[in-house]
Amino acid sequence: MTVSPVTQKAPGWLALVGAGPGARDLLTVRALQRLRQADTVFYDRLVDEEVLELAPPATKRVFVGKHVGAHAWPQDRINTVIVAEALKGRRVVRLKSGDPSIFGRAAEELAAARAAGINAEIIPGVTAACAAAAQTSLPLTERGVSDTLVLTTARCKAGDPLPDCARHAKPGTTIVFYMSVGQASRVRDGLLRLGMPPSTPVTIAVDVSKPGARTVFCNISALPETLGQHEISGCATIVITYPKNRSGQISPKTTRSC
Missing domain, CATH: 3.40.1010.10 (Tetrapyrrole methylase, N-terminal domain)
Known part of the structure; x- marks a missing residue:
């Protein structure tokens, strides 16, 4: 224009x-x-x-x-x-x-x-990442677990190559994916390829703060299947925390089931 x-x-x-x-x-x-x-x-x-x-x-x-x-x-x-x-x-x-x-x-x-x-x-307005954290009572950062927050998306402008959103995956990082439900398989594969443990916990917040709001938990390895099982295809925020322990290494946290 x-x-x-x-x-x-x-x-x-x-x-x-x-x-x-x-x-x-x-x-x-x-x-x-x-x-x-x-x-x-x-x-x-x-x-x-x-x-x-x-x-x-x-x-x-x-x-x-x-x-x-x-x-x-x-x-x-x-x-x-x-x-x-x-x-x-x-x-x-x-x-x-x-x-x-x-x-x-x-x-x-x-x-x-x-x-x-x-x-x-x-x-400014309350963004989906903050609203999802409030809905699930799970903080986006936590001392000794996650000291870096990344907001990203697996979608892009029409005609452009799909973004390498998995590149941010490092121990001590919480990654929040916007508008990425349709790219869940690619997100999972990219994160696993970079070394994220298959048992890493994922929080899926659907229709945050709305009457039909719901939360689904799974492991990163089961992300696409979980979205399909719960018929999640539209407005959802995917939150993945790649934790570290006090020595800076990956923490063997217990993962919640779907």
């Missing part, structure tokens, strides 16, 4: 607001403020209806969600409509599930807004 730069700021503004994992009481106070100020809200597929209800009744709501393999709203089109709306002098909220800065295409939307002279900001 090409937007001609302007020398003065447009009267409208754009806020990229993190809606969190689903539950509306996990929104930040600032996110709530921006929603209540909004003239127009452009929202994603995973944003809960209860969150949208926090905007004033007169606020225009526009669905710009994407489904895997069916992008009725490609990113360039989204950039165009949010910029056009703000240039009309409207207060625009781009409502994204989780946190806008984590796999949320925020950089592209900010660049489009700034090229058009629009005041733009990011309002």
Whole structure:
């Protein structure tokens, strides 16, 4: 998309607001403020209806969600409509599930807004990794077990080679995989190839903070089969902790069963 730069700021503004994992009481106070100020809200597929209800009744709501393999709203089109709306002098909220800065295409939307002279900001949200840790009561880091946290994905931009997400696997690391259910076999094979023990525990958090939330446990060796057994095919966060003991070596922790 090409937007001609302007020398003065447009009267409208754009806020990229993190809606969190689903539950509306996990929104930040600032996110709530921006929603209540909004003239127009452009929202994603995973944003809960209860969150949208926090905007004033007169606020225009526009669905710009994407489904895997069916992008009725490609990113360039989204950039165009949010910029056009703000240039009309409207207060625009781009409502994204989780946190806008984590796999949320925020950089592209900010660049489009700034090229058009629009005041733009990011309002952080509770990301899936943190929400999954809260749902399962399993910390993402723990002294003597895991001192490094990696957020990654096994998916990529269409046309690009699939990312080598397994490269981060080292003792003392917790790896959280976003949008990776469909690549579970590749994730498992890559981690095992790098030396991760087959018994390494995996936590699968499904529909985090939503009414249908559930948690499934398994070993890394059984990850694809476990996802299939529990019919998990959509929104799920995969958390793998590769522990170490006090000497810095792999800890022989007991693994939970599926």
